[in-house]
Amino acid sequence: MIRLGVCGWPVAHSRSPRMHNAALAQLGLDDWHYQLLPLPPHLFTETVKALKPLGFRGVNVTIPHKEQALALADEATETARAIGAANTLTFNDDGTIHADNTDAPGFLAALNRSAYDKTALVLGAGGSARAVLYALKQAGAKEIHLWNRTPARAQALAEEFGASLGVATADIVVNTTSVGLRDPEETFKALPIVADELGAGCTVVDMVYRNGGTLLLNTAKANGADVVDGLEILVAQGAASLERWTGRTAPDKAMREAVTDIAR
Incomplete structure (x- = not known):
């Protein structure tokens, strides 16, 4: 099982799991799963660094961890460095952590x-x-x-x-x-x-x-x-994150339907 997730505090409200799991299903990636990762600030860095051995390919990062996410990364895109915060972390095969920012x-x-x-x-x-x-x-x-x-x-x-x-x-x-x-x-x-x-x-x-x-x-x-609505931004940034992790074009229509269905 290849795992993905979203780290935040609080994070129970997040629709990212519903959105990403719908996308993974659409892409036929049945051995991938996206989950919530509620992490208080004092546990964020330590926990994220331990995720790769647990089968995680990457995580999204939300309030209040985005600046901390950039700080713990081994490498980062120019966009993430210019912004000074990251919302997408990818765990590389060599054990390093790559940071990106798809919020902008x-x-x-x-x-x-x-x-x-x-x-x-x-x-x-x-x-x-x-x-x-x-x-x-x-x-x-x-x-x-x-x-x-x-x-x-x-x-x-x-x-x-x-x-x-x-x-x-x-x-x-x-x-x-x-x-x-x-x-x-x-x-x-x-x-x-x-x-x-x-x-x-x-x-x-x-x-x-x-x-x-x-x-x-x-x-x-x-x-x-x-x-x-924040849901539109959620879909747009989520699609960019998913493409980085999977190397596949994100099915943004399925992602949008997954989050808007629950909003009705």
Whole structure:
């Protein structure tokens, strides 16, 4: 059995196993299996380094481990190093660990508008925020603003990626925080944005996904904004990870159906 998984804390909400196992079945890889790997931060590095002998080919990495994932890798893509975080680890036959970041291309693939010459507001300063900032810069965004609940962390990240610190009205708003992840009643009012500003002409992206959509996306959609659900980004980045592990073209249609069926 060749094993794959997703490491996070928390991770029980993840639809990656359903998505990847549907893809593996579509590809006829019956001896492959994808699973949840709930890992608290203090056990992450030690546990990941022990996965190869257990039959693991690779793992996805989610909150809060993405920066730690890059740090433990023996080698990494230029994209992962430029972002400073990894969401995809591959265990090589020689025992080394390879790091990649498919969040950035996944974000751009799911975004339903060009970011070129647009203004953007990124909420959060973790590994996902790093990928989004990198992607927006690569796509030619005119101006990027960054906010985080910990100002010092936001300031360091803003300086690194050439973003402006603070909140401003923007063409593209991206939530990379965990607001709404644990508690379905948790509102985006914990974020420094006003519902009336999320209207027509604005694209709102939420990396968090929930059955029926997050309150942030539902409010923005009701106000006339274009919205991008975290599920679309999940599929795009997951397909890129799967192709790295298997060497096969990912069946993204089967992957999308697997995660959207459960969302209905």
